[in-house]
Amino acid sequence: MRVTLLAKRYAQALFELALEGNILENVSKDMILVEEVIDENKELRLLLNNPVIDAHKKTRVLDKIFAGKLEELSLKFILLIARKGREKYIPYISKAFNSIYKEHKNxxxxxxxxxxxxxxxxxxxxxxxxxxxxxxxxxxxxxxxxxxxxxxxxxxxxxxxxxxxxxxxxxxxxxxxxxxxxxxx
CATH class of the missing domain: 3.40.30 (Glutaredoxin)
Known part of the structure; x- marks a missing residue:
């Protein structure tokens, strides 16, 4: 499956949940924050892209970094992606989410x-x-x-x-x- 298609599907699911929960603005800010943190932190990027490190450790690291800084939905979503072994796609999902958000908000x-x-x-x-x-x-x-x-x-x-x-x-x-x-x- 292509990265963009995968990212769009996850982003669309998060978008619909955020819209349904009436927390779209906050989740959008969360996704911007997640994207910035991963883009600016080389060690975190290397960790997320390393296939040797197991998903449980990556999930704990992401939880420590983002706990208390994100909406509950955003945090659970990111941790779910990490548990599923797709953590290297988080930046792409964040970008796709914000693209969907901007399209929705015109x-x-x-x-x-x-x-x-x-x-x-x-x-x-x-x-x-x-x-x-x-x-x-x-x-x-x-x-x-x-x-x-x-x-x-x-x-x-x-x-x-x-x-x-x-x-x-x-x-x-x-x-x-x-x-x-x-x-x-």
């Missing part, structure tokens, strides 16, 4: 990259414009890349709108480098 991720920290007016304007265009709630992540010189780049799902000075200069350089005296057929 949220789309947008990356807004500028050369410098933009003020609140600019961010609010971008948010309003994108919400109007997409008819979705926007979750804006702002990045700073001083190589852009000026302007901005907006990444929305599979689309990229590049209005940076860096890109405009590249286009101008390309146009000026063309030999205008040679005919093109």
């Amino acid at each position: 949220i789309v991720d947008v990356t807004f990259t500028t050369a410098y920290k933009s003020d609140k007016e600019v961010k609010d304007g971008v948010l309003k414009t994108l919400e109007k265009i997409t008819n979705k709630n926007i979750e804006l992540q702002e990045l700073i890349d001083d190589e852009l010189i000026g302007g901005y780049i907006v990444n929305l799902e599979d689309y990229q709108y590049d209005a940076s000075v860096k890109t405009q200069l590249k286009r101008m350089r390309k146009e000026f480098s063309k030999n205008l005296f040679i005919k093109k057929y």
